[in-house]
Amino acid sequence: MQLNHKVTKEQMMQHLNEEYPEAIELVKTMLKLIGDDPTREGLLDTPYRVVKSWMEIYGGYQQDPKDILSTSFEEGMEHMTDEIVMCKNISFTSVCEHHMLPFTGKAHIGYLPNKKVIGLSKLARLTDCFANRLQIQEKMCADIADSLMAELEPDGVGVIIEASHLCMACRGVKKPGATMTTSAMRGKFKSQPQTRNEFLLLIKN
Numbered sequence: 001m002q003l004n005h006k007v008t009k010e011q012m013m014q015h016l017n018e019e020y021p022e023a024i025e026l027v028k029t030m031l032k033l034i035g036d037d038p039t040r041e042g043l044l045d046t047p048y049r050v051v052k053s054w055m056e057i058y059g060g061y062q063q064d065p066k067d068i069l070s071t072s073f074e075e076g077m078e079h080m081t082d083e084i085v086m087c088k089n090i091s092f093t094s095v096c097e098h099h100m101l102p103f104t105g106k107a108h109i110g111y112l113p114n115k116k117v118i119g120l121s122k123l124a125r126l127t128d129c130f131a132n133r134l135q136i137q138e139k140m141c142a143d144i145a146d147s148l149m150a151e152l153e154p155d156g157v158g159v160i161i162e163a164s165h166l167c168m169a170c171r172g173v174k175k176p177g178a179t180m181t182t183s184a185m186r187g188k189f190k191s192q193p194q195t196r197n198e199f200l201l202l203i204k205n
């Protein structure tokens with residue numbers, strides 16, 4: 001069943017009850033454990049909303065980066081093999097695996113094509129494929145870089161992610177606004193300082 005806008009709320013709830021009974025019960029238990037009453041009016045639909053949102057937020061587990069990167073172009077590459085292909089400011093929302101709280105930010109991805117190039121939208125889809133899972137920012141950076149290295153076999157990949165974490169803002173040190181930057185450099189982005197510097201310059205400008 002596709003959950004589109006034509007589905008009534010009752011149909012949606014029935015579908016979720018049939019498909020994900022454990023998840024619905026789990027959210028009810030969670031509501032109880034945090035000290036609230038899952039049977040009060042304002043919370044009656046909450047387990048359904050939460051489980052439905054999980055489909056989107058954790059939809060990345062159903063996606064394979066190989067499929068996303070499978071459509072590449074190989075023609076006309078002779079002229080641009082030493083130029084960085086770059087996509088900046090790919091906004092994303094993910095969930096930290098330590099606290100299950102969201103972190104949001106931007107990914108900047110560049111690569112040096114060897115034979116294959118891909119459409120820029122694929123870099124955005126690749127980012128979402130890894131963002132829509134439980135993550136730590138460092139691993140997300142590495143996952144994006146490694147899957148590009150594996151599938152496109154480029155001369156190098158650079159990934160920089162800047163993000164702010166709700167777990168740092170609303171608990172623990174309570175520092176809203178603090179951002180974290182992580183990077184993953186592969187191939188010539190790691191071995192050639194000039195390539196890495198060009199990439200970093202492209203992000204700034």
Ligand SMILES: [Zn+2]
Nearest residue numbers: 096098099167
């Ligand atoms: Zn966290």
